Amino acid sequence: MPPSPDQILSSVFGYDSFRGHQEAIIQHLLNGGDALVLMPTGGGKSLCYQIPALIRPGVAVVVSPLIALMRDQVEALRQLGVRAAYLNSTLEWEAARRIENQLLREELDLIYVAPERLLTEGFLSLLARTRLALFAIDEAHCVSQWGHDFRPEYRQLTVLHERFPEVPRCALTATADEPTRREIVERLGLEQAKAFTSSFDRPNIRYQVVPKQNGRRQLLGFLKREHPTDAGIVYCLSRKRVEEIARFLSEQGFTALPYHAGLPADRRQEHQARFLQEDGVIMVATVAFGMGIDKPDVRFVAHLELPKSLEGYYQETGRAGRDGLPADAWMTYGLADVITLRQLLAASQAEERHRHVERIKLEAMLGYCESTSCRRQVLLGYFGERLPQPCGNCDVCLEPMPTWDGTEAARKALSCVYRTGQRFGVQHLTDVLLGRMTDRIQSFGHHKLSTFGIGTELDEGQWRSAFRQLVAAGLLTVDLERRGGLRLTSECRPLLRGETTIHFRRDSAPKKTRAQPSSLPSGFEDPDTQTLWESLRAQRLKLAREQGVPPYVIFHDATLRELVVNRPRSLAELGCLPGIGERKLEAYGRIFLEVLRAHKERWGRSS
Structure with a gap:
């Protein structure tokens, strides 16, 4: 008799009970059924296919998109005594051949392979001569063209069902909104699969968003205050910014390494290895880094620029606190981030339907940043999950966000945009409202406008905040052809006509929050x-x-x-x-x- 799932969980992995849907998923796969598994990062997705792989006869084939992820997971399994291997481009021909022979002789329990290799006729023929336990398709959201990690090869994985219809398949992801889920089912032929959806909540992560003033100084303050010796990831939008921030943090005494696609491959590999194998390393990176990183003790993920979507943000912040211990998701953003992302979107060569979806995703991201209610409720709501009560572990819950009636200020701002010709940026508009007699204002004659000097009740920072929130609310839009000039949208009409009101969040300097001891459990400080x-x-x-x-x-x-x-x-x-x-x-x-x-x-x- 083969061992039971409980026996393997205890004897191999060292745990005494399953979490959430794990046991039900395992039993479903053992019975030969297909499964779609939606489970947050750190929720234990791997066990859902690893345990059936150790019980069902044959070898489990795991489709994995990244070489680093394969290597780490195989090494971790070998430490547990599991017969696991990977096939990818890093192996010499003789090593690859040896593993293929092990596969044929049924000397492996799991083999990890990239979709590019799996789809070759040679490898498919090899599988046809092998007894197969199951297929596990990890990071299944890569199949979606609307997703943030689209991999065209994933579209062709329907060949698994076509060639091996009797072998159960399990598609797994930690990030998928409803359209992405539908596309996973359609593209992978999983219409008959049973869906297991766990809560996307990561209660150990504390979410915080701060208005950008001086991004790198704000980041430095956060790190010194909360994570002076911890491992973490800092995400930036551009390669140049990555290099700048890594250099800045190194000068401040942190072990900070850059990572982006422009670095030589050997340097990227060296930096990734140091991040994984050393304690207290900070990786400063573009989104080219991170998918599949299995490091459990990442204590923070910081964003210095606005992510493109809530899916990307959730995936990236999910790399913190995989061990279930306290972690931080910290972000600073400003109007300049919005302009940059919209410029990138406008320059995209994608079809209009795709760009429309991307615009919707960006608006949802802005709504999250400007929210005055629990951030976790907003984030989970985007994925179709309702959190009945505020989480108590985000900046809005810990320090309730003060708001103020911005109706009159908004009307002044909108009127100023209109009367200056809907082609100027925030700095010029603020100067007009504050009545500053700059050379530019005189040259355009804007000191003669009725809106000149009507906004002295607010200071420059408050006006900048108001314009940012008007853009986020969709009452103003950025004219990318005029270098970031602001234009009115049709959504502003009810406010200008006096039919609606608007409340702004009151930006303030972030208060010092209690640092979470990361090198020790809470209270273990003796x-x-x-x-x-x-x-x-x-x-x-x-x-x-x-x-x-x-x-x-x-x-x-x-x-x-x-x-x-x-x-x-x-x-x-x-x-x-x-x-x-x-x-x-x-x-x-x-x-x-x-x-x-x-x-x-x-x-x-x-x-």
Whole structure:
């Protein structure tokens, strides 16, 4: 009799219970059914196909879009004693041939492969001679042309069902709005698949959005205040900005590395390896970095420019706190970000239907940024999920957003836009409203307008905020042909006619929030636990370097925290902790028990 899912969960992966829909998905695949799995990052998607792969006869084929992701997942499985391998372009011919022979001899439980290789006739023929347990299509949102990570090869994966109709398929993603879900089903031929949708909520992530003043200084303040020694990711829109911010943070004493498509491949690989294998490294990157990064102890994700969509934002922020411990999603944005993204959209060669969808996505992103209600409710609502109560773990909930009646100010701003000819940017419009006699205002004769000097009740920062929020609300639009000049939209008419009102959020300097201790569990700040924690991490790092793997492949931070809390004294006690299966207990149990013993002896004498 094959082992049960519960037995494998305990003996191989070291956990005593399933989460959410995991058990139901596993049983469905064991019964030969197809599945569409929508589960947040860190929710345990991999177990949903890895456990059936260890029970069903044959090998499970996992379609994965990134080489780095394959390598990390295979190494983690090997640490657990699972027979896993990958086939990709990094392998020499002899190594690839050896793995193909293992596949034919049924010496593997899982094989990871990129869609490009899977779709070759040679590999499909190889699969035809292999007993197959299941197909797992990871990052399935890549099939959607409306998605943020579109991969054309994913469109051709229907060949799996056509050639191997009896083999169950499981498509998995952490990011998919309703149109993307429909396209996954249609493009992959999953009309008969059972859908398992978990909550997209990541309650351990604290969301914060601040109006941009000096982006890099604001970022520096956030890092010094909240994450002075933590690993994290900083996203920027351009390669030039990536280089600038990485250099700035390095000058400020952080270990910060750049990552973008313009860097040589070997340098990108070096930086990614350091990020994965060292503690406290900050990766400053474009969105070219991140998909499939399995590092569980990323304590923050920061955005210095506005993402293009809420799907992209959710996917990127989801790389923080995969271990379930507290993490931050921090973003600063301003009107200039909106203008930049709209310029990129206008310059796109995509068909009009695609650009229309992208405009809608951008508007949803703006709505999230300017929201005066719980950010998590707005974010989850975009994915069709209702959160009944405010989350209590975003900036709006922790520091309720003050608002003010901006109706009169909005009418003045809109009138100023109209009377100056609907072709000037925020700085000029603000100068007119404040009555500043600049050379530009005199040359255009705008000091003679009725709107000149009518806005002195607000300062320059408040007017900039008002214009930004009017753009976000759709009452003004950016004229890209006039270098960011503002124009009225038809949506502003009810406000100008006095039929509606508008409230603005009152921008203020971010208050200091309680830093989340990231190197230790909450409340573990005494010298004893600090020393033990550092000793355990040092031992983990030593083992990882000896094997050439990331430290989290040995043990996650969450498992080390369990060692600090429970301080087991025997292999039996150690084996009861989450994340320690039989193979890891055998390989590392005595080593870490010795660290605990030495610490107790040392601190026992000192006390």
